[in-house]
Amino acid sequence: MKLRNDKPDGTPQPPAEMIFGEWYPALRTNALSKGKTLTALLLGVPLLLGRKNDGSIFAMRDLCPHRGIPLSAGWFDGDTVQCKYHGWKFEPCGGQCVEIPSLTQIDALEPTKIYAGAYPCVERDGHAWVYLPEAGAGRIADRSTLPVVPEVPKFSTKFRTAHLSAELPCNVDHGIIGLMDPAHGPFVHQAWWWRSQASIHEKKKLFVPIEEGFRMASHAPSANSAPYKLLGVYGSEITTTIDFVLPNRRYETIRAGEKWFASLTTVTPVTPATCRIDVVACWNIFYGVPFVPAIAKYFGAKFVRQDQETMIEQAEGLRFRPAMMLIDDADLPAKWYFALKQRRLTGKGEHPLAGPMELHWRS
Numbered sequence: 586m587k588l589r590n591d592k593p594d595g596t597p598q599p600p601a602e603m604i605f606g607e608w609y610p611a612l613r614t615n616a617l618s619k620g621k622t623l624t625a626l627l628l629g630v631p632l633l634l635g636r637k638n639d640g641s642i643f644a645m646r647d648l649c650p651h652r653g654i655p656l657s658a659g660w661f662d663g664d665t666v667q668c669k670y671h672g673w674k675f676e677p678c679g680g681q682c683v684e685i686p687s688l689t690q691i692d693a694l695e696p697t698k699i700y701a702g703a704y705p706c707v708e709r710d711g712h713a714w715v716y717l718p719e720a721g722a723g724r725i726a727d728r729s730t731l732p733v734v735p736e737v738p739k740f741s742t743k744f745r746t747a748h749l750s751a752e753l754p755c756n757v758d759h760g761i762i763g764l765m766d767p768a769h770g771p772f773v774h775q776a777w778w779w780r781s782q783a784s785i786h787e788k789k790k791l792f793v794p795i796e797e798g799f800r801m802a803s804h805a806p807s808a809n810s811a812p813y814k815l816l817g818v819y820g821s822e823i824t825t826t827i828d829f830v831l832p833n834r835r836y837e838t839i840r841a842g843e844k845w846f847a848s849l850t851t852v853t854p855v856t857p858a859t860c861r862i863d864v865v866a867c868w869n870i871f872y873g874v875p876f877v878p879a880i881a882k883y884f885g886a887k888f889v890r891q892d893q894e895t896m897i898e899q900a901e902g903l904r905f906r907p908a909m910m911l912i913d914d915a916d917l918p919a920k921w922y923f924a925l926k927q928r929r930l931t932g933k934g935e936h937p938l939a940g941p942m943e944l945h946w947r948s
């Protein structure tokens with residue numbers, strides 16, 4: 586099927602509310618070499634990211650506190666970021682101003698009392714995770730009070746890893762409910778190695794509430810999907826857990842004896858109306874077989890591309906702001922997501938899942 590337009594006509598996509606006060610992946614750290622900077626947009630905030638000569642990475646708000654020119658227009662020598670307009674210099678990890686070239690002996694202004702916006706930034710699983718505080722939260726002096734940085738769970742010291750990323754032209758809510766939507770699988774992800782429409786059958790899964798999210802409890806995975814059959818060659822009992830946790834995280838863990846596969850998928854708002862999906866996977870299955878990462882990446886890439894293509898098509902429709910439906914039981918996780926998000930944003934309300942609940946659908 587072809588899209589009606591090759592190019593977007595500029596009609597804005599519907600925005601979504603965004604959750605601040607959380608860690609989000611801004612970009613891949615292998616793109617950040619010492620002394621280099623890159624820009625990124627995260628929750629509509631312009632960022633200047635870079636790596637200092639000592640190896641540490643940083644994320645500044647890409648706006649000079651003096652008069653607002655992007656700091657990315659200036660210079661970075663590996664230690665300080667210098668603004669192009671009047672040459673103010675900043676230490677980029679904390680944002681402290683270290684020099685104002687125009688000051689003379691008789692000026693009383695102390696440059697080190699001035700700060701550019703700088704956000705906590707940590708490297709984990711190859712992502713530069715950036716903590717974006719709530720508006721008006723002020724400078725974060727004590728970074729030890731922040732929530733823990735998300736990461737892929739790992740169950741052995743040796744493992745392989747792969748990453749995939751795709752820009753989605755829809756807001757973060759559509760990205761996330763697409764991620765947890767069980768009913769699209771047989772239609773969007775038709776492939777001989779995955780599953781087809783003909784393999785649709787009734788599923789029942791147990792969900793339990795967890796802190797700011799829900800878990801699809803441990804179970805033997807879909808008998809009709811080939812990647813799980815591959816795991817089965819080890820003959821151990823296979824357990825799978827899928828957790829969704831606010832603001833945007835889906836953790837999947839598959840364990841079969843010593844063997845394991847784990848992934849963290851995030852859907853991150855780039856702007857209020859667009860988002861990006863990132864998948865980081867780690868595994869020790871077939872450890873030592875060199876071509877497996879390449880195969881895993883190929884299949885994974887195809888899988889993500891199918892979601893991406895579908896969401897590009899969906900975005901065409903969303904420009905007309907249609908009303909939408911969420912049906913039971915297949916769309917219940919999406920309903921829970923919206924309820925959890927509302928609860929987080931307003932600080933009011935109960936967890937939408939009062940206790941364990943079995944959902945039924947066909948996929």
Ligand code: FES
Pocket residue numbers: 649650651652653654668669670671672673
């Ligand atoms: S605008 Fe940056 S130093 Fe003046």
Ligand SMILES: [Fe+2]
Pocket residue numbers: 763764769770773774892
């Ligand atoms: Fe999908």
